[in-house]
Amino acid sequence: MSESANLFRSGYIVDRRQDYVWFLGLPIVALVFAFVSGQYLPGAALAAIALWVTVPHHFVTWLRVYGSPGEFARFKERFIWGPVLLIGFCYLLLHYAPLSLVLIVTLWDHQHSLMQQYGFARVYDFKAKTGSPSTAKFDLAFSWVFFVNMLVVSPLFSTLWVRMLHEWHVPIDAAGVQAVHQVSWAITIVYGLIWLGHIAWTLRQGYALNPLKYAFLGVSYFLWYFTSFTTEYLLVFAVAHRIMHGVQYIVMVYYYNRHKVERGASDSVVIRFLSKRGNVKAFLLMCGAYALVFHALSEGHVRDFGFGFVGFNTNFDLFSYSLLSSFALIHYYYDAFIWKVRKKEVQEGL
Numbered sequence: 001m002s003e004s005a006n007l008f009r010s011g012y013i014v015d016r017r018q019d020y021v022w023f024l025g026l027p028i029v030a031l032v033f034a035f036v037s038g039q040y041l042p043g044a045a046l047a048a049i050a051l052w053v054t055v056p057h058h059f060v061t062w063l064r065v066y067g068s069p070g071e072f073a074r075f076k077e078r079f080i081w082g083p084v085l086l087i088g089f090c091y092l093l094l095h096y097a098p099l100s101l102v103l104i105v106t107l108w109d110h111q112h113s114l115m116q117q118y119g120f121a122r123v124y125d126f127k128a129k130t131g132s133p134s135t136a137k138f139d140l141a142f143s144w145v146f147f148v149n150m151l152v153v154s155p156l157f158s159t160l161w162v163r164m165l166h167e168w169h170v171p172i173d174a175a176g177v178q179a180v181h182q183v184s185w186a187i188t189i190v191y192g193l194i195w196l197g198h199i200a201w202t203l204r205q206g207y208a209l210n211p212l213k214y215a216f217l218g219v220s221y222f223l224w225y226f227t228s229f230t231t232e233y234l235l236v237f238a239v240a241h242r243i244m245h246g247v248q249y250i251v252m253v254y255y256y257n258r259h260k261v262e263r264g265a266s267d268s269v270v271i272r273f274l275s276k277r278g279n280v281k282a283f284l285l286m287c288g289a290y291a292l293v294f295h296a297l298s299e300g301h302v303r304d305f306g307f308g309f310v311g312f313n314t315n316f317d318l319f320s321y322s323l324l325s326s327f328a329l330i331h332y333y334y335d336a337f338i339w340k341v342r343k344k345e346v347q348e349g350l
Contacts (some may be wrong), residue, residue, distance in 0.1 A: 009208040013120065014255050022251045023216050027223040027244045034240035039231055046235040050242040050331065055294050056287035057246035060253040063286075066075060067270050068257075075337065086329050105329065111265065112332045113245055114147040117220045120248070122341045123350055124213035132207045138198045139217075146221055149188040153181045154228035156237060159242075173297045220244065254283055256349040264293025265348060266290060294327075 012019045037046060065071055065079055093101035118300055121139050125131040151157045158177065165172050203209065223244055227237040258275040261267055267275075274283045340346055 007203055007208055007212055009128045009130055010212055011124060011126075011130065011210050011213065013123050013127065013252065018251070018255075019212060022248055024212070024219055026247060027219040029077070030240045031223050031226060031249075031300075033243065034227065034236045037065070037239060038231065038236040039242040043235055046239050051237070052236045052291055053242045054328070055291045057249045058328060059287055059290040060250050061331050061334055061338075063271075063274075064253055064257065065338065068267050070265065070267065070345075071338070072195040073343060078337070082333055083330050085332060090329060094262070108332050109328065110147065110151065111326075112335060113120075113241065114143045116249065116335070117217065117283075119339050119341070120252070121213050121217055124210050124216060126341050126347070126350060128208070128210035130208045130210040130213075132202045132205060134203060135207075138195055142195045144219075145191045146190055147182045147224070150221075150224050150281075151227055152184040154225070156232060156234065157328040249288065254280070260349040263348065310326035 006017075013023060037049065041049075090101060092103075116139055121143075122136060125135060152161070158181070162172060162177055162290050199209065223240055227240050231237060254275075257267075258277075261272050261275040273279060275287065338346075341350070
């Protein structure tokens with residue numbers, strides 16, 4: 001076996017073909033689609049696209065958690081009391097501190113996004129048996145540093161946090177913004193070199209690398225950076241991000257459930273049926289049906305916040321977007337602990 005074969009070892013989240021389609025190719029397709037649709041579709045249509053991808057990807061979390069007795073039993077109390085507390089929390093903030101809810105949802109959404117891509121990177125190392133014992137820590141720091149830098153320095157998000165500071169009566173001028181950008185870039189470049197140095201150290205220590213993990217991180221951050229630096233339209237970023245984030249998550253959950261069933265894990269009748277080869281259409285139909293029910297239940301809220309085509313204001317309201325995103329808080333909470341790759345119960349489905 002050649003030396004390069006020892007240093008580089010491929011492992012796939014699903015398989016070679018599926019990974020190239022969903023985890024490497026999809027971000028580029030999502031980016032192109034978002035920019036083209038941003039030119040030719042009204043804001044209402046863009047919002048609908050983001051919503052109709054996001055809602056089904058929440059549903060597959062409920063399917064995994066509440067449709068599987070084994071999964072539910074692992075964190076039973078969290079799955080019962082978590083929604084009750086979070087719904088109550090949102091209800092109180094909506095009535096007494098709505099802007100605080102917007103900030104919490106927005107920050108948690110960003111944290112959730114970067115952690116999903118980090119989690120997929122961990123799966124790539126797990127499947128290929130690559131990386132050193134310290135690789136996870138360095139990859140986690142990479143995710144935080146580069147994602148936060150994008151939020152701080154990109155024109156799209158700089159406008160948002162500068163406006164927020166002014167609304168909070170925190171004085172900041174152009175020179176102050178430029179200084180913040182310079183510090184953020186300096187930290188990012190320095191850590192980028194440290195991260196590359198750790199990769200080189202990993203190879204010198206005899207640990208293998210999974211090239212697909214780095215390709216996956218590359219296309220993911222390319223989508224985020226490219227959209228946030230080349231558009232001032234938040235919905236273009238939202239559509240590209242939601243397609244990548246939501247579709248990849250749906251694919252992950254589908255194959256996670258299928259792997260468990262194929263490996264003999266005991267599960268509910270619903271999970272076993274949806275996980276059978278050839279039943280992917282039923283799985284997608286159920287996701288669509290959930291989206292329809294969600295839309296029917298929330299139609300008044302959606303219409304009130306301008307998602308309908310009639311009388312829609314093309315200047316999409318960030319507050320409305322964040323308010324509707326509050327439905328995702330339970331999803332964010334669950335994902336924080338149900339996808340720990342180091343857990344044997346999770347490895348069963350990977």
